[in-house]
Amino acid sequence: MIEDIIKAYNEAVYETDKDTAFEVVNGALAQGMSAEDIIFQVVIPAVEEMMSLIVKDPDANLAQHFMTAQIAAEVTEKMLLLFKFPPEIIGRVVIGTAAGDLHSLGKRIVMGCLKALMVEVIDLGVNVTAEKFVDAAVAHDAQVIGISAMMVHTAMGEHGCAEVRKLLKERGLEDKIKVIVGGAPYRYDAELYKNVGADTWANDGVSAGKVIVDLIKEVKSHVTA
Amino acid sequence: MAILIVHSHVGTRQFDITEGQNVRDALDTTDWRVRAACGGVGSCGACVVQVESGGVSPLTLSEYQRISADARAQGWRLSCQLRVYSDTHIHLEHLAHTSVWHSIPxxxxxxxxxxxxxxxxxxxxxxxxxxxxxxxxxxxxxxxxxxxxxxxxxxxxxxxxxxxxxxxxxxxxxxxxxxxxxxxxxxxxxxxxxxxxxxxxxxxxxxxxxxxxxxxxxxxxxxxxxxxxxxxxxxxxxxxxxxxxxxxxxxxxxxxxxxxxxxxxxxLPPIAGFVGSDLTADLLATQLCNGTQGAFLLDVGTNTEIVLWTGKTLLITSVPGGPAFEGVGIRNGMSAESGAIWNIEQNENGLTLETLNHEPARGFCGSGLVDAITILVSTKVLKPSGRFAQPNGGDGYALVEGNSRTVITGCDVDAFQRAKAAIAAAMETLLELANMTWCDIERLCMCGAFGRHLNIQNAQAIGLLPPISADKIELNADASLAGCELALLNENGLLLFDEITANAQTFNLSLIPDYEERYINHLLLKPIRAETAHD
Incomplete structure (x- = not known):
């Protein structure tokens, strides 16, 4: 039974067919499967599968990334409401677009994947100041700050990632909080993330999910060690 | 429509010509212009051409005055006086100097x-x-x-x-x-x-x-x-x-x-940072605000501006994504020039691709791209997700086998999906803000060059345009120029521009949370649902 559900769910996600994905999930609930099992045995493996596919699949495009991330996020949100105990969160991320940047869609893919991977995401929205990024990360006890920038001047701007790095340094937070950047300018110049003071970057929103999970683990191991 | 075949020292080309149109006017819209200095009244004699064969109008008085009897006997005519009624061959000895300027049909x-x-x-x-x-x-x-x-x-x-x-x-x-x-x-x-x-x-x-x-x-x-x-x-x-x-x-x-x-x-003053005065000009030319019922205006250009007239007030926004409709970022994309595939028909013999000026296909203009993607979806070559049914490793799919200029790639489809989803989601967001539904829309004006050749049914089939009766959709490609002309000719032109936008509200969609979710829901290549405005 579980194999059929996984197969049907993966197919629906591959076709970016949200209605069918929900039909599969509702069918599984009706058959007595728990929300916890749906998340850990169906949804999370599907997200991980998607992450590994994206590297190999030249046909997968941005529109499909948006849709699959959205399905993952919506299904997860619905399932979380049905959890008997609050789920164990593996970490927290504050995310937003750099100062001066209003392109909010890129980070949406990241958020969708992270939610499904049980990472708590605090969305700061668009045009976020460096101060706000750092303050929010401290307030929410987040391990990672994610900064999206879609234009060269917001990626490289002095009030963007560079200032976040400066603040982290000044406040002695560099071991506790890591910074990841993403967006078109970083794809054109794979070294750019270093120049703006980020710890790492990701080529696309789906891969960013995995990179962030790794960063969280890194920070946590560092803090406990 | 007749065909005008022009022979010159640089080669031979053919052009569509409306029956009864004169040769000069027809060629003035192309980059093969005749020489001219009088505005086409037959007084300068610079625009001589030689008719080789075809169905043309009789000699006019000015041609008798300007052209010698010998030359007339050899078929020499003034192209501004020469009207074409059926397919015609002419010889054009002296092309005008190449110019970047052409007249607008x-x-x-x-x-x-x-x-x-x-x-x-x-x-x-x-x-x-x-x-x-x-x-x-x-x-x-x-x-x-x-x-x-x-x-x-x-x-x-x-x-x-x-x-x-x-x-x-x-x-x-x-x-x-x-x-x-x-x-x-x-x-x-x-x-x-x-x-x-x-x-x-x-x-x-x-x-x-x-x-x-x-x-x-x-x-x-x-x-x-x-x-x-x-x-x-x-x-x-x-x-x-x-x-x-x-x-x-x-x-x-x-x-x-x-x-x-x-x-x-x-x-003429722009409305806001992301809404120019070309949009105000569209509003003036289409008289969008004269009606008492709901109406949309879309100006598809490099940005797409979207206006909802509620019958009482104007709601305005702007989304990126126009360039895909002008061929930017599309492998075989191009603007509506010679050789652009602008219309594709499907029949029992397969596909018929129509190109501008009947030139060999060089690529797709916006309307051709809409037709191509609609047909790929309806023939199940492409899935509503934008994925090809048979993976092609990024090489794409040729509508005409073996013709690389007719290839549509996965990236093209992606760019198209994102552009059309932005427009559809923006329209829906404005409807929501105005507490209206698609049923309240009595008129939709498509401005900008993209609309000129658009197949409305196809645009609806893949969710670019909403499911409202096609007779409510108007294509007004040059409305912004017409609105500018209104301002030129009206004593209070500037005042008109100020009046129309005085109570307009502008919205930045990146600050409206629901917009993103709507955008993602509109990425599928499917018709817009009539009821979604009140989800």
């Missing part, structure tokens, strides 16, 4: 909109629609309300980047570049004007002082770069919904450069 211009009036001393005027890609310029006798000539050419700023951001960026980095960007457009306007005067009036120097008014509309970035005002604010999000002042400060300098001592220059 009359069918593409909206009819003269004016209630003309007594206009002071200098009663000629010029209307300019300054687009990111193209400039459109018309010359008017404001006293008689007559459009003397029209010209269309490329915006020469293109060398600094096809998209607006690159040009703004270039201007910000270097003030010399900023001045160069302004100068390029001012020169282009001047050249278009002089080309019209030379060919349609036959007189430049004496005419220039007779020009009393120039009105200019455009998107905010173009107007800011033209006037050198406010372009630095455009990259700052705080100004996206604010008015940006772009009046030419160096008014006198422009007059003296253009040799137009008596011309008042009016740059």
């Amino acid at each position: 009359t069918a593409d211009l909206m009819p003269s909109p004016c209630k003309f009036r007594e206009i002071g001393e200098y009663h000629y005027g010029v209307a300019v629609d300054l687009g990111t890609t193209h400039l459109r310029v018309t010359l008017w006798n404001r006293k008689t309300g007559q459009r003397i000539a029209s010209r269309k050419g490329l915006n020469p700023q293109e060398r600094f980047g096809a998209d607006v951001l690159n040009r703004l960026d270039a201007a910000l980095v270097n003030t010399d570049t900023a001045q160069e960007l302004s100068r390029l457009v001012r020169n282009a306007i001047m050249k278009a004007l002089r080309d019209m005067l030379a060919r349609e009036v036959g007189e430049i120097r004496l005419m220039l002082p007779e020009i009393g008014l120039i009105t200019i509309v455009g998107n905010t970035a173009m107007l800011a770069l033209l006037t050198g005002q406010g372009y630095s604010d455009l990259l700052n999000p705080d100004f996206w919904q604010a008015r940006i002042d772009c009046q030419p400060i160096d008014y006198k300098k422009w007059q003296s450069q253009w040799l137009l001592p008596n011309a008042k220059i009016i740059v």
